[in-house]
Amino acid sequence: MSDTIVSLPDQSTARIPKVNFITKENGLLSWLLTGDHKRIAVLYLISLSFFFFIGGALAGLIRLELLTPQTDLMATDTYNKVFTMHGVIMIFFFLVPSVPATLGNFLIPLMIGAKDLALPKINLLSWYLYIAGGLLAIYTMATGGVDTGWTFTTPLSTHYVNTNVLTTGLAVFIAGFSSIFTGLNFIVTIHKMRCPGMTWFRMPLFVWAHYAASILMVLGTPVVAIAIVLVALERTIGIGVFDPTKGGDPILFQHLFWFYSHPAVYIMILPGMGVISETISTFSRKRVFGYTAVAFSSVAIAVFGFFVWAHHMFIMGISNYSVLVFSLLTMLVAVPSAIKIFNWTFTLYKGSITFETPMLYTFGFMGLFTIGGLTGIFLGTSGTDIHLTETYFIVAHFHFVMVGGMLMAFLAGIHFWWPKMTGRMYPEKISQLAAVVTFIGFNFTFFPQFILGTLGMPRRYASYPPEFQVLNVFSTAGATILGVGYLLPVLYLTWSLKYGEIAGNNPWQATGLEWQTQSPPLTENFLETPIMDHEAYDYEWLENQKEKEVASVG
Amino acid sequence: MSDSTAIAHGAHDAPEHGHEAHPPYLRHHFENVEQQADAAGFAMWLFLLTEVMFFGGLFTAYLIYRNWYYPAFVAASHQLNIFWGTLNTLLLISSSFTMAMGVWCAEVRKKSGLVLCLVLTFILGIGFLGIKTIEYKEKFEKNHIPGAHYSLNSFLNPDSDDAAKAAGDKPLPLDMARHTEVYFSLYFAMTGMHALHMIIGIAILGFMIYRAQAGAYTAGHVTFVENFGLYWHFVDIVWIFLFPLLYLISRHANT
Amino acid sequence: MTDQKEMEEAQHHVVSPTVYVVIFLALLVFTALTVGASYVEMGIFNPIAAILIACVKAVIVVLFFMHVKYSSKLTKLTVFCGLFTFLALIGMTLADYISRAWGRW
Numbered sequence: 001m002s003d004t005i006v007s008l009p010d011q012s013t014a015r016i017p018k019v020n021f022i023t024k025e026n027g028l029l030s031w032l033l034t035g036d037h038k039r040i041a042v043l044y045l046i047s048l049s050f051f052f053f054i055g056g057a058l059a060g061l062i063r064l065e066l067l068t069p070q071t072d073l074m075a076t077d078t079y080n081k082v083f084t085m086h087g088v089i090m091i092f093f094f095l096v097p098s099v100p101a102t103l104g105n106f107l108i109p110l111m112i113g114a115k116d117l118a119l120p121k122i123n124l125l126s127w128y129l130y131i132a133g134g135l136l137a138i139y140t141m142a143t144g145g146v147d148t149g150w151t152f153t154t155p156l157s158t159h160y161v162n163t164n165v166l167t168t169g170l171a172v173f174i175a176g177f178s179s180i181f182t183g184l185n186f187i188v189t190i191h192k193m194r195c196p197g198m199t200w201f202r203m204p205l206f207v208w209a210h211y212a213a214s215i216l217m218v219l220g221t222p223v224v225a226i227a228i229v230l231v232a233l234e235r236t237i238g239i240g241v242f243d244p245t246k247g248g249d250p251i252l253f254q255h256l257f258w259f260y261s262h263p264a265v266y267i268m269i270l271p272g273m274g275v276i277s278e279t280i281s282t283f284s285r286k287r288v289f290g291y292t293a294v295a296f297s298s299v300a301i302a303v304f305g306f307f308v309w310a311h312h313m314f315i316m317g318i319s320n321y322s323v324l325v326f327s328l329l330t331m332l333v334a335v336p337s338a339i340k341i342f343n344w345t346f347t348l349y350k351g352s353i354t355f356e357t358p359m360l361y362t363f364g365f366m367g368l369f370t371i372g373g374l375t376g377i378f379l380g381t382s383g384t385d386i387h388l389t390e391t392y393f394i395v396a397h398f399h400f401v402m403v404g405g406m407l408m409a410f411l412a413g414i415h416f417w418w419p420k421m422t423g424r425m426y427p428e429k430i431s432q433l434a435a436v437v438t439f440i441g442f443n444f445t446f447f448p449q450f451i452l453g454t455l456g457m458p459r460r461y462a463s464y465p466p467e468f469q470v471l472n473v474f475s476t477a478g479a480t481i482l483g484v485g486y487l488l489p490v491l492y493l494t495w496s497l498k499y500g501e502i503a504g505n506n507p508w509q510a511t512g513l514e515w516q517t518q519s520p521p522l523t524e525n526f527l528e529t530p531i532m533d534h535e536a537y538d539y540e541w542l543e544n545q546k547e548k549e550v551a552s553v554g
Numbered sequence: 555m556s557d558s559t560a561i562a563h564g565a566h567d568a569p570e571h572g573h574e575a576h577p578p579y580l581r582h583h584f585e586n587v588e589q590q591a592d593a594a595g596f597a598m599w600l601f602l603l604t605e606v607m608f609f610g611g612l613f614t615a616y617l618i619y620r621n622w623y624y625p626a627f628v629a630a631s632h633q634l635n636i637f638w639g640t641l642n643t644l645l646l647i648s649s650s651f652t653m654a655m656g657v658w659c660a661e662v663r664k665k666s667g668l669v670l671c672l673v674l675t676f677i678l679g680i681g682f683l684g685i686k687t688i689e690y691k692e693k694f695e696k697n698h699i700p701g702a703h704y705s706l707n708s709f710l711n712p713d714s715d716d717a718a719k720a721a722g723d724k725p726l727p728l729d730m731a732r733h734t735e736v737y738f739s740l741y742f743a744m745t746g747m748h749a750l751h752m753i754i755g756i757a758i759l760g761f762m763i764y765r766a767q768a769g770a771y772t773a774g775h776v777t778f779v780e781n782f783g784l785y786w787h788f789v790d791i792v793w794i795f796l797f798p799l800l801y802l803i804s805r806h807a808n809t
Numbered sequence: 810m811t812d813q814k815e816m817e818e819a820q821h822h823v824v825s826p827t828v829y830v831v832i833f834l835a836l837l838v839f840t841a842l843t844v845g846a847s848y849v850e851m852g853i854f855n856p857i858a859a860i861l862i863a864c865v866k867a868v869i870v871v872l873f874f875m876h877v878k879y880s881s882k883l884t885k886l887t888v889f890c891g892l893f894t895f896l897a898l899i900g901m902t903l904a905d906y907i908s909r910a911w912g913r914w
Contacts, residue, residue: 109583114583115583117583118597141699180604184604185597189593192589192593193584215890219891220607220609222604222605222610223611224609226612230611230743233739239739239742240736241619241739246732247622247729248736249906252618255614256611256614256902259611259902307901319908320911321904322904524583596884602891603894605896606891606892607895610894610895610899611898613899614863618906621903622906651832655826655829655872658825662823746857783874788875790870790874791867791870791871793864794869795867797863797896799863801841802846803847804855806849
């Protein structure tokens with residue numbers, strides 16, 4: 001029993017295939033005007049990384065300020081701008097597009113045996129919209145930022161601030177369309193372009209997860225779009241729809257905003273969960289336990305996710321009856337997520353587990369997402385939410401699910417499919433180190449914040465009572481470690497592009513159609529339309545394939 | 555590759571296929587024309603779903619404020635001209651009819667019929683926008699556009715206003731009169747958003763008339779016309795709801 | 810394979826102009842009906858009638874002008890999902906506003 005499943009071709013003779021999607025055409029325009037889903041995925045990966053580090057820098061500034069109880073690093077107004085832009089960029093320009101636009105775009109056609117997504121031009125448009133929105137967001141920061149919090153709560157955002165609410169709103173509006181078009185594309189592709197034999201229940205769970213997330217993108221995003229339009233109209237011509245003096249209701253904005261923004265968190269996490277299904281199966285050498293349950297739970301999360309939005313508004317003035325109903329529904333939405341965690345755990349049971357980097361991130365996900373999810377239950381219980389809301393408990397909760405959960409899943413996915421996308425392996429030891437550093441840094445950063453929250457430290461405050469300083473210092477120290485953990489992959493992944501080992505078709509010996517093609521894949525993905533004649537995660541089929549194959553590379 | 559299990563029978567063989575073997579409008583990532591048309595139609599329906607949710611926010615706002623400020627909404631809706639509103643409804647319904655006929659013409663490959671239907675749809679759409687302009691202009695003149703110049707006069711003194719007088723309105727108390735501004739905010743937001751969608755539709759219609767004249771849609775490839783038809787009917791449906799909600803709140807006297 | 814057959818049927822089925830004319834006339838009739846109804850005092854039934862008539866008009870446009878009656882199950886499901894989410898948005902938000910008036914328990 002070896003301690004790794006990695007199986008690379010003979011490095012002395014192995015070469016990257018001469019014809020692949022990267023080498024097919026040259027020149028900047030061939031990338032900027034491409035219809036190839038894989039090239040668009042790479043474009044997204046580069047731009048997403050860029051925005052991630054901007055958001056990360058803003059996070060660094062937040063933690064620096066919070067080292068001391070006083071507002072000594074920056075003015076309070078500036079601090080407000082920093083955390084607002086951190087939220088806006090991380091959510092709309094990193095987390096929402098992260099896995100779908102990079103891994104989803106790259107892999108979904110490969111996984112279902114198609115040559116491309118259904119609407120390649122719309123796919124490219126999606127990227128351009130993302131870039132336009134992102135540039136507008138940067139412009140906003142350069143011209144003074146916005147300080148309302150990423151939630152743009154009215155009437156603060158409509159009546160009481162002088163900052164760039166309109167431009168930020170426009171940036172988010174545009175990015176929203178990018179998201180809508182990506183989701184639309186995925187839904188059409190998954191319904192209409194599966195190869196012969198690829199029934200719904202033979203698809204990888206990664207595809208199911210993206211399908212569910214896409215439904216949320218298509219149905220939820222337009223509502224936040226109209227909320228932003230109304231804020232813009234309110235700010236410019238004072239239409240009165242959120243203005244109490246004119247008879248409007250500020251809470252209406254929150255209803256419209258959270259109708260999207262709650263499903264948005266599922267848009268963010270579901271694709272990550274899709275990645276985890278793939279990695280946990282591969283690194284336990286076992287099919288995912290309860291495939292049907294995991295598939296249906298993805299859709300269940302999507303459906304239930306539409307009915308819980310007001311749990312963000314428990315203290316805002318909604319009726320007690322609404323509080324009751326939404327609290328109950330929030331308990332229900334936790335169930336499908338829990339089902340997934342249980343199924344993944346049962347996948348591990350009696351599996352042949354190895355600890356390559358994607359698996360390290362996967363274990364990190366399992367633990368941290370579970371903690372984050374459980375704390376969500378405390379928040380869904382309206383009685384405790386009254387005390388914990390708007391404190392650091394919330395901040396810790398969503399960072400556990402989003403960073404400890406989603407971002408770890410994203411990194412797991414990037415590492416898992418890096419050999420497929422680039423044809424090269426990343427260096428294993430340093431990547432494992434980075435994963436561990438990230439995990440340690442993460443816990444140091446965000447676990448103290450749970451305690452701070454229960455002790456009563458409010459969120460979005462630049463100053464705090466001195467007795468909270470120790471925990472804040474811990475948190476900032478953790479953030480520094482976390483930063484190192486995120487910087488390392490950028491360095492070694494870039495290094496691996498030139499110096500990494502040649503990966504071959506299937507270095508992980510994973511199931512899935514994407515692993516049956518060359519690395520990097522051809523532009524048209526497959527020379528012949530594949531025929532799917534086995535179930536998903538069928539490791540016996542893989543064994544048979546290996547016996548039939550003649551080992552050859554190049 | 556086993557053709558019998560393929561999802562659809564490809565019109566071309568694998569490696570060397572000449573472009574005579576399949577229509578030029580078949581994109582290479584699709585197996586055949588049916589799959590492409592099917593995918594395009596499905597994509598258009600999904601896009602319409604996003605539009606439904608987009609307008610959904612506005613309808614939510616409308617229903618809430620109508621519930622809260624019913625007298626203000628009644629009085630404000632009397633300011634809308636029911637003749638223009640009904641005429642607009644008839645124009646749009648007719649344009650939906652001509653559009654549906656246009657799709658039929660494309661399907662049975664009647665080029666001149668298609669062009670005629672598209673032109674009629676275009677004209678009816680322009681007519682709708684023309685009437686909307688008249689209505690908006692009237693609102694502007696009466697200072698019923700929300701914002702700095704909004705005037706409560708028509709609601710505080712209904713006798714000074716033709717429309718209010720004709721409807722037999724009583725003067726509203728000051729705070730309720732103020733809420734008429736919310737009605738007009740929603741009126742302009744909803745009809746404005748609707749008009750924006752009409753303008754985009756009409757622009758695309760213009761392009762389509764040009765292409766239809768060149769025979770692009772009557773050679774068996776009706777996807778574009780069909781999907782545009784879906785869009786156009788959707789815009790009609792939005793108006794089908796806007797009309798009673800905005801114009802017909804209560805036209806019976808003495809409410 | 811039923812997906813395949815459904816898809817081909819949906820694409821090849823041509824709705825006849827007669828149907829369109831009938832629907833067009835029906836829409837005109839319903840429009841007249843809804844305008845007329847707004848002049849009649851019916852209390853709570855005024856808004857109900859208006860919404861109902863609008864719904865009927867919308868349904869016949871969707872089924873016949875937009876061909877949904879002759880479309881695949883997927884198309885019908887898609888329309889349903891849109892409607893469902895739309896109603897969820899309106900329904901649950903309105904439920905909050907209406908229940909505010911009920912006060913504390």
